[in-house]
Each structure stands twice: as structure tokens, then as C-alpha cells.
Amino acid sequence: MDIQTLAPTPGKDYPQTWNEFLDWFGTEEACLTYLERLRWSSGFVCPRCGCAGQAYRATRGRLMCPSCQHQSSVTAGTIFDKTRTPLRVWLAAAWYLTNQKQGVSALGLQRVLGLGSYQTAWTMLHRLRRAMVRPGREQLRGLVEVDETYLSITDRQAPISPKGRKSSTSKVLVVMAVEMLEPKGFGRIRLRRIANDCASCVMPFVQEVIEPGAQVRTDGSAAYRSLTELGFIHQRTVMLGSDVPAHVSMAGVHRVAALVQRWILGTHHGSVQPEHLDAYLDEFVFRFNRRTSNSRGLLFYRLLQQAVATAPVTYRDVVRKA
Incomplete structure (x- = not known):
């Protein structure tokens, strides 16, 4: 079933308020667990051989395929791939981006999250924007x-x-x-x-x-x-x-x-x-x-749902001239 057709439950599948967000994502481990559930909602699937099954928990938070022994991580192959920014900061950026009705500038994100550089905030926003386009989305009709x-x-x-x-x-x-x-x-x-x-x-x-x-x-x-x-x-x-x-x-x-x-x-x-x-x-x-949505938390959920299914992009990819 397409994950976009599922009806997530407020308070269970995503936080509804900033206080709930802080309770849910206080540690890196909590963030990884949440992203893993989003990426493999029906169970782990090896990105190399496609085998579905219970993965072995290796060191450094890595998952090992029981079939081909390939080691991967929750963030590998997603927009969070090889990031040096803590996942807690990434999720906070996604929350802030979706909870501001008119969006946010890179300078505004840098100030709110206390990021060390404008470049970091700018690149994070562009990576999240890549995840806003769902592959295979329905065509317009009527x-x-x-x-x-x-x-x-x-x-x-x-x-x-x-x-x-x-x-x-x-x-x-x-x-x-x-x-x-x-x-x-x-x-x-x-x-x-x-x-x-x-x-x-x-x-x-x-x-x-x-x-x-x-x-x-x-x-x-x-x-x-x-x-x-x-x-x-x-x-x-x-x-x-x-x-x-x-x-x-x-x-x-x-x-x-x-x-x-x-x-x-x-x-x-x-x-x-x-x-x-x-x-x-x-x-x-x-x-x-999504202008008629009454739940900002649901927008956060949808954005992260697409973020773990979106291929990684580097700063060089973003600044490369079109």
C-alpha cells in the first residue's frame, strides 16, 4: 500500500505541539527510531538485495541484512545521508519549516536553531525542499x-x-x-x-x-x-x-x-x-x-515520510548552476 494513502494518528504517529515534539525527540536514538519506522513501516528492506526481514543490529547504529550481510543505516540513501548536523536539529528544522504558514528563510532558520553558519541553514532548507516533491504524484484532473x-x-x-x-x-x-x-x-x-x-x-x-x-x-x-x-x-x-x-x-x-x-x-x-x-x-x-490542513504536525509527518524516500543531495549538487 502507498504510504501516502495511510491515515496517521495524531499523538501516535506524529507530535501535535512543540512540547510534544521536545518529548518525542530528545535524543539522537529517538530520532533514529522514528525515521526507521517511517522508512521501513512494514519492516526492514535491504537497500542492496531487496530482502525483507528482521535486520541484525550491528555497531554504530547500523543494520545488517540477514541475507547478503550488507550493512546500512537508517539515514543512508536519504536526504540525511552523511550529514554532520544532529538529527535532532534536522527534525527541529522540519518542524519549524512546516509550522510556519508562510515558510522560513535560511537566515530565520539559522537564528531559531542557532546554526553555526548561513550555508548550513540554506543547504538544509534546499534538501528539505527536494523532499517536498513526491515521486509518482497524481496528475491534475478535471x-x-x-x-x-x-x-x-x-x-x-x-x-x-x-x-x-x-x-x-x-x-x-x-x-x-x-x-x-x-x-x-x-x-x-x-x-x-x-x-x-x-x-x-x-x-x-x-x-x-x-x-x-x-x-x-x-x-x-x-x-x-x-x-x-x-x-x-x-x-x-x-x-x-x-x-x-x-x-x-x-x-x-x-x-x-x-x-x-x-x-x-x-x-x-x-x-x-x-x-x-x-x-x-x-x-x-x-x-x-496542503493549505486546508488543520494539522501542522501532519505536514511535518508527510515531509519526513518523503525525506527518508528521497535520494541524498550534497551542497555542491545544490549550488551547481542549472
Whole structure:
């Protein structure tokens, strides 16, 4: 059974308050035990041979496969792989990240957790953002609006200009897909940075995130001409000369575009390097799609559930230019 379909119990599967969190995760051993239960909810499975069964408890917290004798750890092959940061700090970061409704900046995380460097906090956040994208997640369905928007971001690592400024503001193109609910409201969303608004950039996105046969509403752009041929029901709305304003005829994408821009400018002060924007978009999607959840503890649980199933990423991987 997909672990995402299970219904975790508050107070049993995850803490509900900060005080409960402190009681649950006071030691490294407690953190390891919790992550082990999340990673192997049905029992240990050897990452090398795939054998399922009771593992031998070796030294230094390692688990030994009874079949091939391979030794592994709970954190090996996850975003916590080879980290020097205590797991108590990692779990506290995950709790803080999911309990702040509008998210948290790296500087804010560094201050709250007392981390030694900004780089450590920044890398932790990017690793956790990697875990916010669940492999094999369901495609959008029903009526889906698709459009592009420009986000204004500030690259503080840009070359120094003749006027001496160390940052430059640029506009980055992002394609959006928004589920429209009846009689009103929005469902789930998907966002992605693209190089331009031509068919070769937007159509692969549409095919990946929207279920075949869904009704796709777009503007009059020629980039979406092949939607019908690809098995979608295409609802084309030409904006030029229309009596209906674009924010009314395409309400979903316009609303989401405004929200993500406000989030970038608010939580992150607009300071996001273009090549890292996708990670921030993934976080926004994670938050938006779970906006109706009344339990912050459940978001913490889901994030860690995906963190132990997400491949490791190093600082060099994160800063590598896209």
C-alpha cells in the first residue's frame, strides 16, 4: 500500500505541539527510531538485495541484512545521508519549516536553531525542499487552467554593475497549472521555471502534470495548439479584444501568480537566484496543495515520510548552476 494513502494518528504517529515534539525527540536514538519506522513501516528492506526481514543490529547504529550481510543505516540513501548536523536539529528544522504558514528563510532558520553558519541553514532548507516533491504524484484532473507568468527575483550574486550595485532584479518565466473546482475554488497546482513560452517548453509540462482527457483552459497562445491532438479537451480563450478581463476568464492562474510573487517577495525578500527558483516553487506547491490542513504536525509527518524516500543531495549538487 502507498504510504501516502495511510491515515496517521495524531499523538501516535506524529507530535501535535512543540512540547510534544521536545518529548518525542530528545535524543539522537529517538530520532533514529522514528525515521526507521517511517522508512521501513512494514519492516526492514535491504537497500542492496531487496530482502525483507528482521535486520541484525550491528555497531554504530547500523543494520545488517540477514541475507547478503550488507550493512546500512537508517539515514543512508536519504536526504540525511552523511550529514554532520544532529538529527535532532534536522527534525527541529522540519518542524519549524512546516509550522510556519508562510515558510522560513535560511537566515530565520539559522537564528531559531542557532546554526553555526548561513550555508548550513540554506543547504538544509534546499534538501528539505527536494523532499517536498513526491515521486509518482497524481496528475491534475478535471478542468485545469494553464498559463505563464513572470516572477521578479533578485540575484544578489550577480556581477557588480558600473553603479556599484551587487544585485540585479530579473524576471523569470514560470508556467502554471491550476485545478478549477466546481462551483468555485481551486484544487492542486503545479509550477515550473521555463526558458520561454514556446510549445517545446510548455507542452512537456502539460503532458507531465495533467491527466490525459482533462479539460485544459488556456489563452490564445499558439504554443497550446497541439493539446487536442495529444488527447486533451482544449478550451481556448482569446484575451485580445475580449470584454472579459483576463483575471476573470483565467482566474485560477492569475490568483496563483499573485500569491507566489507575494510569497517570494515576502518570506524570501525577492532574493532567489534564478537557477534555484525551482526548489522554491516546489515548496510553494507543497504548501498550497496542503493549505486546508488543520494539522501542522501532519505536514511535518508527510515531509519526513518523503525525506527518508528521497535520494541524498550534497551542497555542491545544490549550488551547481542549472
